[in-house]
Amino acid sequence: MEDKFILGGVELKSRLFIGTGKYSADNLIPAVxxxxxxxxxxxxxxxxxxxxxxIVAHIPRxxxxxxxxxxxxxxxxxxxxxxxxxxxxxxxxxxxxxxxxVRHLLPDGYETAKATEALVKEGFTVLPYINPDLYVARAxxxxxxxxxxxxGAPIGTNRGLRTKEMIGILIDELDVPVxxxxxxxxxxxxxxxxxxxxxxxxVNTAIASSADPxxxxxxxxxxxxxxxxAWLAGAGAVKAPGEAAEASSPLTGFLR
Amino acid sequence: MxxxxxxxxxxxxxxxxxxxxxxxxxxxxxxxxxxxxxxIVPAADFATTRLEAGDxxxxxxxxxxx
Numbered sequence: 001m002e003d004k005f006i007l008g009g010v011e012l013k014s015r016l017f018i019g020t021g022k023y024s025a026d027n028l029i030p031a032v033x034x035x036x037x038x039x040x041x042x043x044x045x046x047x048x049x050x051x052x053x054x055i056v057a058h059i060p061r062x063x064x065x066x067x068x069x070x071x072x073x074x075x076x077x078x079x080x081x082x083x084x085x086x087x088x089x090x091x092x093x094x095x096x097x098x099x100x101x102v103r104h105l106l107p108d109g110y111e112t113a114k115a116t117e118a119l120v121k122e123g124f125t126v127l128p129y130i131n132p133d134l135y136v137a138r139a140x141x142x143x144x145x146x147x148x149x150x151x152g153a154p155i156g157t158n159r160g161l162r163t164k165e166m167i168g169i170l171i172d173e174l175d176v177p178v179x180x181x182x183x184x185x186x187x188x189x190x191x192x193x194x195x196x197x198x199x200x201x202x203v204n205t206a207i208a209s210s211a212d213p214x215x216x217x218x219x220x221x222x223x224x225x226x227x228x229x230a231w232l233a234g235a236g237a238v239k240a241p242g243e244a245a246e247a248s249s250p251l252t253g254f255l256r
Numbered sequence: 257m258x259x260x261x262x263x264x265x266x267x268x269x270x271x272x273x274x275x276x277x278x279x280x281x282x283x284x285x286x287x288x289x290x291x292x293x294x295x296i297v298p299a300a301d302f303a304t305t306r307l308e309a310g311d312x313x314x315x316x317x318x319x320x321x322x
Contacts, residue, residue, distance in 0.1 A: 019322030026320060044321025045289075047262040047314065054287045054317040068321055080291075084316055087289045087296045155322070182322075204322030 003232060005199060007177055008093060008125035008146040010064070014039045015194065016224040017066065017179065018217065019204025020055050022156075028213055029058040036217035042066045042095060042204065045085050056090070066127065068095040075114035082119050094119060095149065095181075096128040105155040109136035113143060120144030129181055132166035137174060147176050149202060152193065153183025156205045160189040164196070171197045187216075187223030194227025195235065257309035268307070275302040278315070287317050 005012045017040040020029055033041065041063045043055055059065070067085035072078035075098060082094045096119070098111040112128045113136060119126050120143055128140045132150035140148055150167050153159035160183060161167065171178045177199030184190050190201040203220050210216035239246070259268050261277070268277070274297055278285045290297040291314040297305050307313075 020320040021322045023320065042322055043318040045316050046319045048283055048288050048317045050282055052317075052319075054284070055320045056287055056318050065318070067318065070321055083296060084289045084291060084314075085318075087298070088287070088318060089299070090318075202322070 012039050015200040015228055016221055017200055017202040018207060021204050022208040023213065026055060026058045030060055031214045032207060032217045033060050033063060035214045035221065037221045040064050040066050042068050042202065044068055044070045045081055064093065065090040066093050066095050068097045070097045072098050073100040074098065075111040075118065078115035079118050082124060092123060093125045096126060107131060109133055113139035116140045116145050117143035127179065132163045132170050134169055134173060137170050141174055141176050145176060147179050147199065148174065149179045149181035151182035152180050155182045157183055158185025158206055159183055160185050161192055168196055187219045190220055191223040191227035194224055195230045197231050259307060260312045262315055272307050273303055274305045274307065277307060283315060289316050
């Protein structure tokens with residue numbers, strides 16, 4: 001069965017997106033990219049320090065960059081960062097991240113929707129990072145977002161799919177890909193998101209903070225593929241608690 | 257002349273271009289994006305864009321992030 005994943009007009013083979021933050025050494029990144037099979041990778045934009053090397057030198061040229069607008073507290077700041085990112089000459093995809101809450105790092109839905117609208121008008125392929133709130137998600141989709149990226153749990157927590165029910169609602173209701181971003185801590189959680197029908201998962205901390213990021217990248221690759229296959233296969237019905245068991249083996253022809 | 261570069265005010269030589277500023281600070285012009293007084297300076301214009309006293313510049317690049 002053909003299973004095409006088209007995002008922003010581009011066909012992607014991998015449904016695992018990865019990030020470039022928090023690695024103990026940036027020179028691990030090429031091997032992580034290879035092991036993950038990912039084609040999309042996130043980067044941030046910051047003031048350049050004297051003598052500091054950027055991250056792009058560590059990213060295989062075949063990968064599609066997805067710059068984020070981290071550091072933005074308002075829609076206007078996100079727009080400014082997006083323009084700077086595009087000026088770097090690595091395409092027009094942008095992950096909108098507008099956060100003013102510094103403790104929980106939760107995205108500001110109102111400002112995110114505003115930034116989405118402005119950047120779509122400027123020709124960006126916009127992927128907004130959101131709380132899995134149906135109204136915020138719809139506002140982003142109505143504004144032209146190419147996908148929505150709801151959080152499974154707060155950024156960098158490795159807590160997993162705490163927002164599972166709400167993400168399920170987005171998957172059911174929206175006509176754009178739902179990419180679960182933030183909070184996924186283990187491959188089993190990425191697999192679960194894919195089994196639910198998520199279009200893709202973005203995983204950074206869980207890979208970067210593991211003891212062996214290259215091996216963990218391979219584990220996430222397998223998990224995302226397994227989850228996608230399970231969703232395509234269509235899971236069997238779950239019997240309600242209290243319902244009788246149903247034998248898998250024939251109930252006739254016993255030896256007596 | 258006084259310029260504000262990445263939030264820090266400093267005294268710079270007159271007759272400085274964007275390319276000259278990047279070179280002086282040891283930045284790789286191939287990966288740095290320059291914002292001057294709120295507008296982006298295209299990389300193709302780095303060598304010909306002369307800075308003026310009071311300019312506010314942001315020099316940014318991609319770093320690791322999620």
